[in-house]
Amino acid sequence: MIATPFTPIASLLGGALIGLSAVLLMWATGRIAGVSGIASRLFPPYEDREFAGRLAFVAGLVTAPVLVRLATGSLPAQTIEAGTSVLIVGGLLTGFGSVWGSGCTSGHGVCGLSRLSMRSLVATITFMAAGMATVFVMRHWS
Amino acid sequence: MTILVQFAIGLIFGLGLIVSGMSNPAKVLNFLDVGGIPAGTWDASLAFVMAGAVAVTFIGFNRVLKLARPFFADRFYVPTRNDIDLRIVVGPAIFGVGWGLVGFCPGPALTALGFGSASAFIFVAAMCAGMVLARYIAHLPSSTRFVTPADPLET
Numbered sequence: 407m408i409a410t411p412f413t414p415i416a417s418l419l420g421g422a423l424i425g426l427s428a429v430l431l432m433w434a435t436g437r438i439a440g441v442s443g444i445a446s447r448l449f450p451p452y453e454d455r456e457f458a459g460r461l462a463f464v465a466g467l468v469t470a471p472v473l474v475r476l477a478t479g480s481l482p483a484q485t486i487e488a489g490t491s492v493l494i495v496g497g498l499l500t501g502f503g504s505v506w507g508s509g510c511t512s513g514h515g516v517c518g519l520s521r522l523s524m525r526s527l528v529a530t531i532t533f534m535a536a537g538m539a540t541v542f543v544m545r546h547w548s
Numbered sequence: 549m550t551i552l553v554q555f556a557i558g559l560i561f562g563l564g565l566i567v568s569g570m571s572n573p574a575k576v577l578n579f580l581d582v583g584g585i586p587a588g589t590w591d592a593s594l595a596f597v598m599a600g601a602v603a604v605t606f607i608g609f610n611r612v613l614k615l616a617r618p619f620f621a622d623r624f625y626v627p628t629r630n631d632i633d634l635r636i637v638v639g640p641a642i643f644g645v646g647w648g649l650v651g652f653c654p655g656p657a658l659t660a661l662g663f664g665s666a667s668a669f670i671f672v673a674a675m676c677a678g679m680v681l682a683r684y685i686a687h688l689p690s691s692t693r694f695v696t697p698a699d700p701l702e703t
Binding site: 407408409410411412413414416417418419420421422423424425426427428429430431432433434435436437438439441442445446449451458459460462463464465466467468469470471472473474481482483484485486487488490492493494495496497498499500501502503504505506507508510511512514515516517518519520521523524525528529530532533534535536537538539540541542544545546 | 556567569594599617621638678
């Protein structure tokens with residue numbers, strides 16, 4: 407593992423930007439800013455006519471680091487330690503589980519908790535606990 | 549116009565992920581690593597990201613949802629379900645394992661594509677396959693016997 411510095415101020419500010427984005431999406435489109443819901447609905451079956459808007463939101467997510475690099479000349483550290491097979495298994499589980507549970511960190515964690523939703527609270531506690539248990543097994547059980 | 553606005557909103561979300569440090573899976577894994585607390589390697593930053601995001605969203609949603617309707621849509625699509633079914637536990641449990649294996653949840657994984665990392669592309673391709681599979685199974689007519697339908701508005 408690679409040690410990372412504790413960044414309370416930057417993380418609080420970045421979190422506030424994520425919150426601002428969620429509020430703006432609700433104001434503009436009336437919808438929850440849940441990335442798993444937005445990304446998964448880029449694939450069929452299509453149930454509404456919001457495809458272009460969802461694609462634009464995802465394009466914004468992908469463009470953000472490009473813009474940061476253009477503006478500042480560099481990007482913050484990004485360390486992905488997982489090998490190819492772990493990336494594939496982790497990706498499959500993340501995609502399947504977030505859609506099966508109707509949301510991920512943004513839909514349940516940010517928007518759901520802000521709505522005081524009991525379902526989102528259960529979901530958030532569950533994926534936090536499962537994530538912690540997985541890291542514990544991976545790092546401390548070998 | 550709506551498209552451009554939604555692009556800008558996604559951009560703000562992505563900037564938030566980068567500024568907060570959540571575009572770095574190592575930081576996320578160091579938060580999830582509660583076993584690292586005694587060793588002093590635990591990184592509490594993610595809790596501050598959630599606190600900042602929930603504080604702004606809680607206040608913002610309260611104000612926005614008092615409006616008659618959204619700016620570009622005819623009504624608000626806010627989830628209404630309150631029941632705790634098996635799916636709301638099993639799904640997040642599966643997602644949490646994937647999250648703990650790599651340190652990516654869907655938002656940061658997509659933003660990581662813009663970093664140009666090959667690992668992020670592999671992860672996102674697998675993630676999309678998992679999403680398509682989950683929607684496919686949930687839409688099978690026979691699946692109504694063993695799963696309750698998801699709340700389409702929740703995410």
